[in-house]
Amino acid sequence: MDESNAIKLSIIVPCYKVEAYLPKCLDSLVNQTLSDIEVICINDGSPDRCIDILREYEANYPGKVIVIDKQNEGVWKGRWDGIAIARGEYIGFLDSDDYAAPTFAESLYSAAKSNDADIAICGFDRIDLETGKVLSREMASERPSFVIDDDPGRLVELNGAPWNKCFRASVLKHMRNLTNPPTVLDDLAFHLLVYCDMHGKVVYVPGSYVRYMVRAGSIINSVKKSQVDSIRAAFIEIRRQYETARPELLPMLDAVAFLHLGVSLVFRLSSTPGENVGKDISEITGYLDAEFPTWRRSPYINAAYAFPRGGALLKLLVVQKVYKLHLMQAFLAIYSFMIEKIHVDIKW
Template sequence: MKSVSVIVPVYNVEKYLARCLDSLLGQTQPDIEILVVNDGSTDTSGRIVDEYAQKYPDRIRAFHMENEGVSAARNRGVAEAEGKYLTFVDSDDYVTVDYLELMVEAAEKNHADLVVQGFRMVDESGNVLAEVCPTAYIPGEKEEWPLRIISAWGRLFRREFWMQHNLTFPLGVRAEDAPVNLAANALAHHIQVVPRAGYQYFQHSASAMHNFKGLQKYRLPYEALEKTLQYIQETGLVNDRYFYEYCVMRILAFWVFEFARGSSVAKIKELCHYIMDMLNTYIPEYMRNPYVNPFRKLEIPFVHRASIWVLAVLCKLHILTPVIRVYAKLLH
């Protein structure tokens, strides 16, 4: 069995793909497999994928599919994976040489289902724009780091855990990471963090979030998130309830303050009604969560803590929709 299956979804990244794959080939962690899934690229990315697979047949496996989106590409990679652990790397990003070794070491030492490592945001010149580096994870006391890192990358999952809970990325939506990460944060019996920023998140003009223009052409994973909340409720929460609820609120706050901008009134209403329904149904006592207080000491930026508090207050006062409509209009 391979130690790690690294899943790399690819779509039109001919300029950056070699850098990503070279960083994975240079890993100090032995016996990894790199599963590169070409999601119907229209540039030369597919050819680059094949060239690397032919050059490194023992380490890289190439898959080609019609364009179905990043979720479908990741799901295909998971289906083909043979490693003990799973991790995801976006094809325009790259990682430091010991990125995988440090996470596998933490997982093996602590029998972890989930390991989280920090990241650096870098620009096209290699300048570090920001760095997020975890400190510690203490069950029931300091559980914020898994909800601080909200993307699929920067995480190592035990494949057995992934398959046990039938985790999958929802198709045809934005923010596809949220349901998967929420389930992992809630259900992993052992979680570890690596106090390093080994993932290099590349911020450039063509990146998806950089070019996001609202929810006119996109949909959020409403159904998938609700199914995840139901599943966690039925299966039984493993980790701290307050941190879990805070994680749900973190997702909802991110959605409303990030994705409402540039969206139509109808889309904003749909989003706000969904958020209020989720809170009232699954976290009816959200205002009593001690972490909602923005001045509670957590290793989460104050602006994020404040956004969660604002969301909670607006929902409690039943004025979320009108306020977010004004907010979106001002920032449009």
């Protein structure tokens, strides 16, 4: 193959009920400074005008915009459908109600390619959809790269969204799947499956290149109790895969489980009206102790590891102490007050 004509980066865009936002998202992608890209759009049985918009862009940008029109099966299946046909050396993602800076693709691909990295990560802005106000800028500062096999604990600090990253395509095309993927925390589950088959370098691109749009009322996202069982089952399945394929990464996995199930999931449950938060904390603690047992003594949640690295690892150390002192319910109440009343959010 002539590498000068090869696709460098495939960007997968799942689409469902986003006709109001889709043109801005697509405009940001077809006008990227990196020309050798393809934009794979999955119309997941959307009942609005998404497919009409996608077909128009496909006609105007032949070979660059590729449309998969399918029945509604959810973002998990759509993501796999996009990966299957992707021709890029690397694969990235963007949500269809967000948009990217013009150098989004070039910055991620160049960083990944020049460092022979498995993952490249950029910063992003959270923007209020109604006012256009920047609520926060995250992961945009300079950070040292690392090799997964050398320091897997650094994976704990990665955000669980795929839309500010590009991944080596050869890994994604052979990654493991789940029998029953969760409907909540599916992005995180996807990342954990990716990590299970990666050994190489993770690099960061300083600066913000994604505009993540926050809709009114979405700062606190509640989760239904009926969804918790599917989350628990999916994460147990993920751990079984690690036990077989990458047992050396189990301490990292258990730390991630504590962060996202013991902290984030419990917080989202606490925002559900009428929920018994104390009972939820007790149940999640029992689940973590049974299925992710090293979370209490994780080598990545201790002062010696967290203090030199700071950031999310240091925050996780603090909240683990809160958990062990049985003060989590009070902590969640204070956290909710900070977000709802004084609009200060601690990003984990």
